[in-house]
Amino acid sequence: MTRFSAFSLFANALSSHKKWPQHWPDAAPKASYDAIIVGAGGHGLGAAYYLASRYGITNVAVIEKGWLGGGNTGRNTTIIRSNYLYDESAHLYDHAVKLWDGLSQDINFNVMYSKRGVMMLAHNVHDVQSFKRHIHANRLNGVDNEWLTPEEAKAYCPPLSIDPGARYPVLGAALQRRGGTARHDSVAWGYARAAARLGVDIIQNCAVTGIRRGADGAIEGVETERGFIASKKVGVSAAGNTSVVMQMAGLDFPLESYPLQALVSEPVKPVFPCVVMSNTVHAYMSQSDKGELVIGAGTDQYVSYSQRGALHILEHNIAAICEIFPIFRRMRMLRTWGGIVDVTPDRSPILGKTPVKGLYVNCGWGTGGFKATPGAGDLLAYTMAKDEPHRINAPFNLDRFRNGRLIDEAAAAAVAH
Amino acid sequence: MILIHCPYCDEKRPELEFTYAGEAHIARPADPSTLSDEEWERYLFIRANPKGRHNERWRHSFGCGRFFNAVRDTVTDKFETTYKAGEPRK
Numbered sequence: 001m002t003r004f005s006a007f008s009l010f011a012n013a014l015s016s017h018k019k020w021p022q023h024w025p026d027a028a029p030k031a032s033y034d035a036i037i038v039g040a041g042g043h044g045l046g047a048a049y050y051l052a053s054r055y056g057i058t059n060v061a062v063i064e065k066g067w068l069g070g071g072n073t074g075r076n077t078t079i080i081r082s083n084y085l086y087d088e089s090a091h092l093y094d095h096a097v098k099l100w101d102g103l104s105q106d107i108n109f110n111v112m113y114s115k116r117g118v119m120m121l122a123h124n125v126h127d128v129q130s131f132k133r134h135i136h137a138n139r140l141n142g143v144d145n146e147w148l149t150p151e152e153a154k155a156y157c158p159p160l161s162i163d164p165g166a167r168y169p170v171l172g173a174a175l176q177r178r179g180g181t182a183r184h185d186s187v188a189w190g191y192a193r194a195a196a197r198l199g200v201d202i203i204q205n206c207a208v209t210g211i212r213r214g215a216d217g218a219i220e221g222v223e224t225e226r227g228f229i230a231s232k233k234v235g236v237s238a239a240g241n242t243s244v245v246m247q248m249a250g251l252d253f254p255l256e257s258y259p260l261q262a263l264v265s266e267p268v269k270p271v272f273p274c275v276v277m278s279n280t281v282h283a284y285m286s287q288s289d290k291g292e293l294v295i296g297a298g299t300d301q302y303v304s305y306s307q308r309g310a311l312h313i314l315e316h317n318i319a320a321i322c323e324i325f326p327i328f329r330r331m332r333m334l335r336t337w338g339g340i341v342d343v344t345p346d347r348s349p350i351l352g353k354t355p356v357k358g359l360y361v362n363c364g365w366g367t368g369g370f371k372a373t374p375g376a377g378d379l380l381a382y383t384m385a386k387d388e389p390h391r392i393n394a395p396f397n398l399d400r401f402r403n404g405r406l407i408d409e410a411a412a413a414a415v416a417h
Numbered sequence: 418m419i420l421i422h423c424p425y426c427d428e429k430r431p432e433l434e435f436t437y438a439g440e441a442h443i444a445r446p447a448d449p450s451t452l453s454d455e456e457w458e459r460y461l462f463i464r465a466n467p468k469g470r471h472n473e474r475w476r477h478s479f480g481c482g483r484f485f486n487a488v489r490d491t492v493t494d495k496f497e498t499t500y501k502a503g504e505p506r507k
Contacts, residue, residue, distance in 0.1 A: 243466035254462035256439075257491075301437040304491050305468045310418055312433055345462045401462040402454050 004108050023189065024196030029203050032230035033061045035384055036222060037237060038208050038245060040064030041073040042184070043362055043369065044237035045191035045202070046377020047384070049107065052198035054378070055385035060200045061231075062192075063224060065207035065241075069188025072239050075307075075339035076370040077262050077284065077296040079275050081118040081179035083138050083145045088395040088407050089348060090141040095392050096375025097178060103374055109190030111182045112289060117274040118179030119148070119157060121324070122172045127280055131174040138176075148173045157274050159325045167323045168281050181275060181286050187373055211249040211359070219249075219358030235360040235384050237376075240305065240340030242363035249356050253363070254401045255342045258299040259309040260367050261317075263336035265328075267291030281320035292334065295321060299341065299367060309338040341367050346400075348407040351376060351393040352383055360384050361398070419494060423477045424485050424501045430477070438474035440464050441486040442506050468492060472506055475499070 002008050002021055012020055035051055037044045040062045052058045080100055082093035104110050122128045131147070138145040150162040153173040162170045192202055203226070210223035211234065221230035238245045240257040272287035282298040297317035300309040314336055322329045344350060344364035349372070351362050362380040365372060379393040389397065400406055419432040446452050446460060465471070471491045476484045488497040488507055500507055 241468070243464075244468050252459075252463045253466070254458075254464065256464050256466050302473065302489070302494075303440075303466060303471060304494055306492060306494050310432060312418060402458045 023193040024202055027201035027203050029226050029229050034059040035233040036231040037062045037235045039238040040068045040202060041071050042187045042373035043376045045188055045195055046373055047235055047380040048200045049191045049195040050378045050381035052195055052200055055381055057385055058199040062202045063206050063208055064204045067204050068192055069185055072339040073184055073188045075337055076184060077294050078181045078184050078370060080182060080371040081176050082143050083134060083176045084409060085134055085137050086407055087141060089409055090143050091392050093372055094143050096372040099374035107190045107194035109186060109193060111186045111190055113182040114180045115178050116180040117175055117177045119274055119276050120174045121170050121278040123168045123280045128171050135174055144178050145174055145176050148175050157276055159272055159327050161326050232358050233384050235380050237362040240342050242342050249359055251354060254345055255364060256303050257305055257340050257342050259304050259338040260299045260341045261309040261313055261336060261338045262296045263314060264292040264294050264334050265331045266334050278324060283317050283320040305340055307338050307340055346406040346408045348409050349396055350398055351379055351396045352389040354398060422499050423480055424499050425481045425483050430480060434479040436476045436478045438476050441472040441474045
């Protein structure tokens with residue numbers, strides 16, 4: 001496998017870029033592995049990569065029912081931030097942001113992490129008070145966040161309308177400068193390539209059909225469409241399908257799966273320099289490096305696995321965008337899609353061990369899992385390798401729904417993740 | 418947009434008139450003080466979240482305002498049937 005560098009780019013240019021080798025082989029399943037990850041999204045591939053690179057377990061398979069990165073990894077709006085209110089969440093998401101920082105060098109694949117800043121708009125007095133509280137809490141946790149006046153917000157993001165007569169007046173904004181975007185496909189491809197280089201097998205089009213447990217209840221392996229694969233450690237990172245996979249092991253989970261929609265406009269020249277989120281009117285937007293405006297909505301109201309949502313959700317979303325950014329009123333939208341997000345009752349993820357020995361889970365990221373990709377991968381790998389959670393993900397255990405130690409970000413943090 | 422049949426109004430109306438109200442047939446504990454932590458967890462947080470047939474509650478908020486139950490396929494989003502609150506699970 002070629003290492004990407006300016007030299008390899010130049011050398012391959014001489015053959016018109018026709019001789020680049022395969023990034024990762026299409027592996028066939030072996031009879032057994034030291035660890036299996038179910039789900040080849042960013043989180044699952046990241047976990048496989050960190051198992052091999054940091055925790056010394058290289059005999060690993062990642063099993064995917066569809067194609068790599070074809071679930072929520074390829075369907076999100078690529079926003080990265082860590083300005084969460086509670087200590088546990090701030091530590092968890094900031095762990096990921098710190099890993100984003102050196103990720104392209106680490107996996108030798110440009111994930112196009114761009115620290116363009118994430119600005120959250122305050123439209124009413126409650127927003128102002130709550131964001132200022134967030135800013136102070138974040139700074140005590142070492143997470144950068146600062147308050148902007150409407151004029152400063154306008155200077156940071158010129159398309160913003162701060163007209164006091166606007167339907168959603170801007171009273172100020174909270175800005176996390178380290179926040180930004182990354183290219184979602186590159187994250188999946190980069191992790192897959194880096195993991196495969198360390199010996200990880202990536203097995204696509206191979207749905208898990210059952211989880212086999214021994215007489216003592218411990219994990220023995222997974223049944224798949226391509227036969228039984230043995231392993232004493234199985235990590236499930238299956239986002240919206242987690243409930244379905246967990247029921248194969250006889251576990252009921254506190255999860256509900258909802259469609260979350262997004263859409264992009266036709267590509268235009270650079271016009272939108274940062275990420276802007278408005279939780280009150282439920283819209284968020286950024287511009288991709290290709291030039292499309294990337295817009296996200298809130299979840300649909302009912303449980304579904306359909307990977308599509310209702311049009312009226314998008315209509316509401318677009319109406320809000322047009323009010324806040326009147327310059328985009330005549331912009332044409334190119335396509336819309338939906339992904340299935342697994343939502344927990346307290347809107348915080350579940351990342352750790354399960355009651356079944358050898359079965360680990362990374363789920364419940366709801367509408368905001370992309371930003372946590374490297375962190376979730378690393379912490380799932382740590383938990384699987386050591387058979388105990390890292391202190392960062394220890395509070396995000398499954399027991400919290402029994403003992404009541406919820407991490408209730410739903411009420412305290414941004415609505416849109 | 419999904420059209421939903423309200424069993425009280427006996428009409429098919431657009432989804433916009435309705436509010437989703439979660440999984441159906443989760444009975445409130447009769448004697449809450451005797452419940453264990455496990456039973457509370459199951460009542461409050463654990464959900465079936467099936468891929469397929471789902472019994473769920475809806476409210477005709479912008480119509481008659483009443484709660485009713487429905488069976489919907491969560492893969493196709495197609496409604497199989499709707500029935501009045503209090504009727505047995507279908």
